[in-house]
Amino acid sequence: MAQVQTNEPARIFNMYKKMLLIRAFEEAAAENFHAGNVRGSVHQYIGEEAIAVGICENLRNDDLLTSYHRGHGHSIAKGADPRAMMLELFGRVGGTSGGKGGSMHIADFSVGMLGANGVIADGCTISVGAAQAIKLLKQDKIIVNFIGDGGINRGPFMEALNWAKVYELPVLFVCENNQIAATTTTKTVTAGDGIEARAKSYGIPAITIDGNDLLLVDRTAARIVDEIRAGSGPQLIQAMTYRLKGHYAHDEALYRNPSEVESALKNEPMPRTETWLKDQGVSIEEIEKAKDEAKKLMANYVSDAHEAPWPDISDAFTDVQDVGSPAEGTNL
Amino acid sequence: MTKMTYAEAARLALKEEMERDSTVWALGEDLGFEGGMGGQYKDLQAEFGIDRIVDTPISEATIMGAAIGAALAGTRPIAELRFSDFAMCAVDELVNQAAKARYMFGGQARVPMIARMPIGIRGGIAAQHSQSPEAWYTHVPGLVVVTPATPADNRGLLKAAIRCDDPVVYMEHKGLWGTEGEVEENDSHPIPLGIARKVVTGNDLTIVTWSAMVDIVEKAALSLADEGISVEVIDLRTLWPWDRDSVFSSVKKTGRLMVVHEAVQVGGFGAEITSEVSEHLFSMLKAPVKRMGGARIPIPFSIPLEAAYMISKEQIINKSKSFFS
Incomplete structure (x- = not known):
């Protein structure tokens, strides 16, 4: 639903609480990864929380969302149950996928969260197809496809942009540009003028915003989600941000300059949102x-x-x- | 009974299923004007509109990926990949997404889609348009693999595939598009997936085959009958699941098994069948199992070279006789 853009402190405070929940989830996930309780990979969303929360604040429960490997934040923001997610990370009964997916395959279809994804940019093609289904079923939903900056150099992303525009589909692409693709500075492996220019080259309206500014993300999403729901066709938001942790929990991120991290810490979304809330009279x-x-x-x-x-x-x-399912305990 | 071609039978199935269920739709290159490679979509766009018979860009990854997304979001898409060779541009989407979504999301999702990708030699289209990679997909948990051999089966199995809640790799044989056969138009029932068809009944040798080889094996069996060798021919119809019961009961009767397929013999699905039979029915076998598949060479272009890849009726007859010499 469209939000009334009054930026009322209570609403922002609620969004901030969701950001806190995401951060607490990611910290707990990493802690338990290091303790050996969570296996595999844990890609933390720490430092990027304002994007997921600001975008999803403007979605309905039945709107759809696809994500990538760093998907915990998107799931929580879309309304997935963080308890079930934690159980999933532990591989236990009661997990969002009953322990069959783990961190990289977090999904909660009951809130339209069609899955994080272990393959970069595969959510892009899935999203345009889901949008085609929305159109075919004459629904007024939209789908948001979150993608990282590393994903923009994969073919499926570029195919999906073209596709979304050709059929004027209700897709909002949100590129969370944290500037590092795993351990490689994205700029050094990306030709041209970047993500916004790429989208525009397909005739897709695109905008670059400060993704660590919760109010700006919220305001921008409110406008664009409304436009897409009203039939504007696909749009893209490039949200600039910074990944405060490594690519995954066991990455110490030694490939980056400590001063870069230091300045990023000053710009991260949690204290910025706190400052705004304090200015609005919310007490410490x-x-x-x-x-x-x-x-x-x-x-x-x-x-x-x-x-x-x-x-x-x-x-x-x-x-x-269903057809040809395996018999338990056999190789068939 | 009506005579129609294999491709026309597919078109009939598509039309019937699209009429029956408004969530069924198709996406792929050149479905409108061209009507699909074999004419399976001929005039369907005029009937069902451009939103249900969707002409797409040459973007195989997205044809497949979009079908997955559309299946997750409540429709039954039919992704047309034109050639199984081109579908290889979308193996990631098929294998990593379509086949896994239900499982890795703990049963929250179903992916009721079809990936249509014809296999086989059609004559002169060489190495990148003639392959038969059906065995690849039998190796992937989550996928169903269908390889129809006749017009009637191409209608009935396609209908079953469209109604199936699993992702189905549906592999017509390009060389069969123009072949005619009897189709019972009034019987619009799907043919259940996973049930083989007994093409010829016999007592001395079981030959298991599928797709375009069925017709050639059947002809070989008739010739062998003239020479006093009674061959039972089984058309598997679907490779996953494959009809183990039918194959086993036939082999128990004949005591001899040969599997014939157009795909490269090495690592082909014949290996799976012969190995299962050897493992479980060894004591009942009167002779070692045999396989016939293509040579492990890219499909060549020139007529005699292409023929060197193919398996002929004569070769099947000779190899069958070798069981008894």
Whole structure:
């Protein structure tokens, strides 16, 4: 639904609380990764929270969303249950995917979250198809496709841009430009004038904004989501940000200049949002209380995850397919 | 009974299913004016509109990826890839996304889509338009693999594939598009996936085959019958799941098995079938199992070279006889 752009402190404070929840989730995820409780890969969204929250604030529950490997923030922002997500990271019963997907395949279809994705830019093609379904079914939903800056050099991204414009589909591409593709500075491997120029070359309206400015993301999304829902065709937002942690939890990010990180810390979205809230009269106590609550909540989820049962082995053989499904314990 | 071609039978199935279910739609290159490579979509765009028979850019990854997204979002898309060779541009989407979404999302999602990608030699289209990679997809959990051999099957199996909630790799054979056969137009039932068809009944040797080789094997079986060798011919119809029960019960009867396919023999699906039979029915076999598949060479262009790749009726007859010599 379109938000009334009054930037009322209460609404922003709620969004800030969601950002806190994402940050607490990511910190708990990394902590438990290092403790050996969470296996595989954990790609933290720390430093980018304002984008997911600012965009999703302007979506309806039945709007759709696709994400990439750094998908925890998008899921929480879209309304997925962070407790179920934590259980999923622990590989337990009660996880969003029953422990079959883990961090990189977080999904919650009940809130339109069609999945994080382990393959860069594959969400782009899935999104344009979902948008085609929306059109065919004469629904008034839209789909948001989150992609990182590293993804813009894959063919499926460029194919999907062309496709979305050709059929004037209700897709909002949001490129979260954190400037580093895994460990490589994106600029050094990207020709041309970047993501915004690429989108515009297909005739897709595109805008670059400060993705660490929650109010700006919210305001921009409110306008663009309305336009897309009204039939504008696809649009793209490039949200500039900075990944405060490594590519994944076990990446110490030694490839970057410490001074770069230092200045990024001054620009990160949490204190900026806090400053705004304080200026609006929200007390330090209220803010500290919200921080504590997010941490406590997450501690509870982690303890729930520890206690949740492991999946039964028989679960390994379910939900493969209807026709020709595997018989448990056999190689067929 | 009506006589129609294999491609016309596909068109009939598409039309019937699109009429039956408004969420069925197709996307691919050249479906409108051209009507698809074999005419399977002929005039369907005029009937169902450009939103249900969608002409797409040459973007295989997105044809496949969009079908997945559209399936996740409540429709039943049919992705037309024109050639199984071109579909290789979209193997990532098919294997990493379509085949896995249901599982890795813990059953939250279904991907009811079809990836149509014809296989096989049509004559003179050489190395990048003639391959038969059906075995690749049998190796991927989550996928169903269908290889129809007759017009009636191409109608009935395509209908079943469209109604299936799993992603189906649907592989017509390009060389069969123009072949005619009887189709019972009034019987619009789908043919269940995973059930083989007994083409010829026999007692001495079981030959399992599929796709365009069915017709050649059938002819070989008739010639062998004249020479006193009774061959049972089984058209698998679907490779995953493959009809193990039908194959096993036939081999139990004949005690001899040969698998014939156009695809390269090495690593072909014949290896899976012969290996399963050897493993489970060894004591009932009267002779070692045999396989016949294409040579491990790219499909050549020139007539005699292409013929050198193909498996002929004579070769099948000779190899069949070798069971008894």
